[in-house]
Amino acid sequence: MKRALLSVSDKTGIVPFARGLATRGWEILSTGGTAKTLRNGGLDVTNVSDVTGHPEMMEGRVKTLHPAIHAGLLARRARADDMAALEQAGYFPIDLVAVNLYPFRETIAEQGVTVDEAMEQVDIGGPTMLRAAAKSHRDVYVIVDPTDYDRVLAALDAPSRADFKRTLAAKAFRHVSGYDAAVAEYLGADGPWEAFPERLLASLRRVQTLRYGENPDQEGAFYAYDRTAGLAALEQHHGKPLSYNNLLDLDGALLCLAPFARTKRAAVCIIKHTTPCGLAVADTTAEAYEKALATDPTSAFGSVIALNREVDPRTAELMSQLFVECIVAPGYAPDALAKLTAKKNVRLLTYPSKNVAGFLEAYGKDPEPRLLRSVYGGVLVQTPAPLPRYDQARDEWRVVSERQPTEAEWDDLRFAWAAVFGVKSNAILLARDGAVLGIGAGQMSRVDSSKIAGMKALEAGHSLAGCALASDAFFPFRDGVDAAAAAGVRAIVQPGGSVRDEEVIAAANEHGIAMVFTGRRLFRH
Numbered sequence: 396m397k398r399a400l401l402s403v404s405d406k407t408g409i410v411p412f413a414r415g416l417a418t419r420g421w422e423i424l425s426t427g428g429t430a431k432t433l434r435n436g437g438l439d440v441t442n443v444s445d446v447t448g449h450p451e452m453m454e455g456r457v458k459t460l461h462p463a464i465h466a467g468l469l470a471r472r473a474r475a476d477d478m479a480a481l482e483q484a485g486y487f488p489i490d491l492v493a494v495n496l497y498p499f500r501e502t503i504a505e506q507g508v509t510v511d512e513a514m515e516q517v518d519i520g521g522p523t524m525l526r527a528a529a530k531s532h533r534d535v536y537v538i539v540d541p542t543d544y545d546r547v548l549a550a551l552d553a554p555s556r557a558d559f560k561r562t563l564a565a566k567a568f569r570h571v572s573g574y575d576a577a578v579a580e581y582l583g584a585d586g587p588w589e590a591f592p593e594r595l596l597a598s599l600r601r602v603q604t605l606r607y608g609e610n611p612d613q614e615g616a617f618y619a620y621d622r623t624a625g626l627a628a629l630e631q632h633h634g635k636p637l638s639y640n641n642l643l644d645l646d647g648a649l650l651c652l653a654p655f656a657r658t659k660r661a662a663v664c665i666i667k668h669t670t671p672c673g674l675a676v677a678d679t680t681a682e683a684y685e686k687a688l689a690t691d692p693t694s695a696f697g698s699v700i701a702l703n704r705e706v707d708p709r710t711a712e713l714m715s716q717l718f719v720e721c722i723v724a725p726g727y728a729p730d731a732l733a734k735l736t737a738k739k740n741v742r743l744l745t746y747p748s749k750n751v752a753g754f755l756e757a758y759g760k761d762p763e764p765r766l767l768r769s770v771y772g773g774v775l776v777q778t779p780a781p782l783p784r785y786d787q788a789r790d791e792w793r794v795v796s797e798r799q800p801t802e803a804e805w806d807d808l809r810f811a812w813a814a815v816f817g818v819k820s821n822a823i824l825l826a827r828d829g830a831v832l833g834i835g836a837g838q839m840s841r842v843d844s845s846k847i848a849g850m851k852a853l854e855a856g857h858s859l860a861g862c863a864l865a866s867d868a869f870f871p872f873r874d875g876v877d878a879a880a881a882a883g884v885r886a887i888v889q890p891g892g893s894v895r896d897e898e899v900i901a902a903a904n905e906h907g908i909a910m911v912f913t914g915r916r917l918f919r920h
Contacts, residue, residue, distance in 0.1 A: 396420065396421070396422050397419075397420065397421045397422070397490045397491070398421065398422045398423075398424060398467075398487065398488065398489050398490055398491070399413075399416050399421050399422070399423055399424065399489070399490065399491035399492070399493065399536075400424045400425070400443070400464070400489050400491070400492050400493070400494075400524070401413060401423060401424070401425045401429055401433070401493045401494075402425060402426045402427070402429050402443075402493075402494050402520075402521065402524075403429050403493060403494060403495050403541075404495050404496060404497055404498055404518075405495045405498075405541060406428075406429065406432050407541040408541040408544050409429065409432060409433070409493070409541070409544075410432065410433060410436035410438070411544070412493070412541075412544035412547075412548070413433050413436070413438050414436070414437075414438060415544075415548040416491070416548075416551075417438055417439070419548075419551055419552075421490075421491070422441060423438060423439065423440050423441065424440070424441050424442075424443055424446060424489070425440045425441070425442070425443065426442070426443045430442060443464065446463050446464070462484065462486070463484075463486045464489065464524065465523070465524075465527050466480075466481055466484060466486050467481070467486050467487055467488050467489035468489050468492065468524065468527040468528050468531055468535055469527050469530065469531055470488055470531075470534075471531070471533075471534070472488065472533075472534045488534070489528075489535070490534065490535055490536065491528075491535065491536040491537075491538070491547075492524050492525065492527075492528040492535065492536070492537050492538065493538040493539075493544075494521045494524055494525055494537075494538075494539065495521075495539055495540070495541070495570075496518040496521045496522065496539075496570075496571075496574050497516045497517065497518040497521065498516060499513070499516045499517055499518070499574065499577060499578060499581075500577050502516040510582075513581060517578055518574070522571045522574065522575070525537055525539065525567045525568075525570065525571055526567075526568070526571060528564075528567065529563075529564035529565075529567040529568055530564075532560045532561055532563065532564035533557070533560065535560075536550075536560060536563060537560075537563050537564055537567045538563060538567075539566060539567050539570040540566065540570075543563065543566075546559070547563075572596075572598075573598035573599075573600075574598075575596070576596035576597065576598040577598055579596055580596065580598075590765065590778055591765075591776060595765075595774075595776060597620075597767065598620065599618040599619060599620060600618060600619060600620075601616055601617070601618050602617045602618060602619045602627050603616065603617040603636065603637070604616045605617060605636075605637075605638060605639050606636070606638060607638075607639065608639045609639055609640060613639075615639040617637075617639075617642055624757070625646075625649075625758065626642055626645055626646060626649075628746075628747035628754075629645070629723060629744045629745065629746065629747065630744060630745050630747065631742060631743070631744050632727075632732075632743045632744065632745065633732075633735070633736045633741065633742065633743040634721075634739070634740060634741050634742030634743060635740060635742060637721070637742060641699065641720055641721050641742065643669050644666045644667070644668070644669055644698075644699040644720070644721065645666075645699055645701075645721060645723060645744070646669070647666045647669035647670060647671075647699075647817060648664050648665075648666040648671075648699045648700070648701035648721075648723065649701055649723070649755065649758050650758060650816075650817050651664040651666060651671050651674065651701070651814075651816070651817025651818075652664045652701045652702075652703060652755055652817075653755045653756065653758045653782050653816075654782050654783050654784055654785055654813035654814075654816050654817075655676060655703060655755075655785045655813060656703070656751070656752040656753075656755035656756045656782075657752050657756070657784070657785070657786060658676060658703070658785050658786070660676040660677060660678060660683070660829070661676065661677055661678065661679055661680040661682070661683040661702070661703065661704045662674075662675070662676045662683060662702070662703045662704075663675055663676075663680065663683040663684045663686075663687040663700065663701070663702050663703075664687065664700070664701045664702075664817070665687050665688065665690070665695050665698045665699075665700050666698055666699045666700070666701070666817075667694050667695065667697070667698045667699075669819065670817065670818050670819045670834070670836045670837065671690075671814070671817050671818060671831065671834060672690060672691040672694035672695055672698065672834065673687035673688055673689070673690035673691055673694075673695055673698075673831060674687055674690065674814045674817075674830075674831045675687040675689075675690070675829055675830040675831065676785070676810065676829040676830075677829060677830075679709075680702060680704045680705075680706065680707055680709075680710045681707065681709040681710045681713060683702075684700075684702075684710050684713055684714065685713065686829065686830040687830070687831070688713075688717070689830065689855060689857075690830065690831045690832065690833070690834070690851075690855065691833075691834070691851055691855055692855065693854075695717060696717065696718055697718055697719070697720055698717075698719055698720065699719070699720050699721040699722075699723075700714065700719055700721070700722045700723070701722075701723050701724070702722070702723070702724040702725075703724075703725070703751055703752075703755070704724070704725060705724060705725050705726040705727065705728060705731075706722070706724045706726070706727045706728065706731045706732075706735070707728050707731055708728055708730040708731045708734065710731065711727070711728075711730070711731035711732075711734040711735050712734060714735065715734055715735060715737070715738060719741050720741070720742065721741070721742040721743075721744060722735065722741065722742070722743055722744070723744040723745070723746070724744075724745060724746075725745060725746050725749065725751045726745055727743065727745075756782065765777065765778060765779075766778070766779055780816075780917070782816070783812050783813050783816050783913075783917065784813065785809055785810060785813040786809070787809045787812065787813070789805060791913075792888070792911045792912065792913050792914070793891075793911065793912045793914070794909065794910070794911055795891065795896075795900050795903075795910050795911070795912050796900060796903045796904055796908060796909050796910040796911075797904045798904075798907055798908070798909045799909060800886050800909040800911065801909075804863060804885065804886040804909055806829070807826055807827055807828070807862070807863035807886060808863050808865070808886055808888040808911055810826050810829055810863075811824055811825075811826040811831075811863045811864065811865035811888055812865050812888045812913060814826060814831055814865065815865040815866070815867050815917060816867075816917050816919070817919070818834055818836045818867065818919065819836045819837040819919055819920070820836075820837070820867055820868065820918045820919055820920055821835070821836075821837070821838050821839070821840065821841045821843075821844045821867070821868065822834075822835070822836055822844065822865075822866070822867035822868075822917070822919070823835040823836075823841065823844040823845045823847075823848045823864065823865070823866055823867075824848065824864070824865045824866075825848050825849065825852055825859060825862050825863070825864055825882075825884070826862060826863050826864075826865070827861065827862040827863065832852040832855075832857040832859065832862055833847075833848040833849055833850070833851040833852025833853075833855070833857065833859075834847075834848055834851060835847035835848035835849075835851070841866065841868070841870070841871070841875060842874060842875055842878065845864075845875055845878055845879065846878070848864075849878075849882045858883070859882045859883035859884065860883040860885075861883065861885045862883060862884055862885065862886075863884065863885070863886040863887070863888065864879050864884045864886070864887045864888070865887075865888045865889070866887070866888075866889040866890075867890075867916065867917040867918060867919070868889070868890055868916050868917070868918060869889055869890050869891055869892045869893040869896070869899075869916075870889060870893060870895075870899045871893050871895060872895060872898070872899070873895070873898045873899050873901070873902035875899075876899055876902040876903055876906065876908065876910075877902055877906070879908070880902075880906035880908060884908065885907075885908060885909065886908065886909040886910070886911075887903065887908055887909070887910045887911070888910075888911045888913060889910070889911075889912065889913070890912065890913050890914060890915055890916045890917070891912030891913070891914065892912075892914075892916075
């Protein structure tokens, strides 16, 4: 007789699965709550304690940690000596294990959970059984995912099962590894936190297999951390599945919008190839969208748009006139939704809750306190950059020019500094009256970025007279300030810190430009 040991925290589908085993002549072994669930389902169950000859102890802490269980799993069926030792001890083979582990992640997600309470949800017997069964996968089925139950039942009736058993074993080892990583991360976070431990463990689950990667000849998938946050927390209401590039652009859009999380004004960001081609704030969403679109209406074709307010009918009407890949917003008014869903290809998404400010402020920090970026042969790791704030206090910056910024210029400087955060380096951004006028991004030369920002602004029909300029890093020479003055810039915000700062400040004073140093760099490579 074949025997299966079933001991699951997530009892989804366990009764039909056990019934399928029973109809194929299998004996069911089980523990605690799982055994009760199976008996309530009308199944005959043998208690694990009857197999071990030892009752559960320490409130269930010790129940399957016994040679009767592990010898039954680890005995090699093709080895006569293993089978003889098993028989001599009075034990029998166990041919299938279905285990999913104590809900550790769910427990630590609750507010106010103590370390002792969390440790009670660290499974010991479950991972041990899974490892033993996976090690013996030539002879033992090991199941950690309820969605595999039907496939296992089908495999029991198939003539060849070796490759499938190996696949299940790999899945079990990944399951245990991810579980251990979550425990290790929790203990590290609760104690003296190490930003960069000797071994960095990351537990990720596949959210979506993508049609392809950046290009059609590349494969792609989206994985998320176990705690649902960031892009994985967005809810899609309309349109085709998100693509690899859609996800990258959505990430850029939300990051770009994050510095405006707490503004009481409407904010709209338009993203193309992970960097903004339009950004504005205004009293209404429609006005903010029109101002953002005016930054670079040509580049906005095929863009991703992020908003910090519900999409109203007027804004929906305006956006429907443009080909857009994705829109993400807190919500959509019924008439706005009807207007936008008439375009079958646009993907409409919402934030996970009404607390849009909280979601955006956490963006880039959740769900992990580190940012990982793959390079050939490894990953680069860094802590998230603190978000610049649109409501930046003046006393946190230093005016280095002879001329102080006017009140209007202070508003423009705060807006420009918050807006340049989402632009790829080298980044130069021109702004006035809560709207971006021109952007120069991703150039090898900061001077070239400055030229592109001015050129794009003029091409879009903007006057640069009296505008503000934000640079994500210091000006290495005065030529950037000279060029800005010639274009009409009247105020500059930059980190400072160049060996030629005095020369740069002198240039600002010669041109009557107000210049502010922030003391921090905003590179985004």
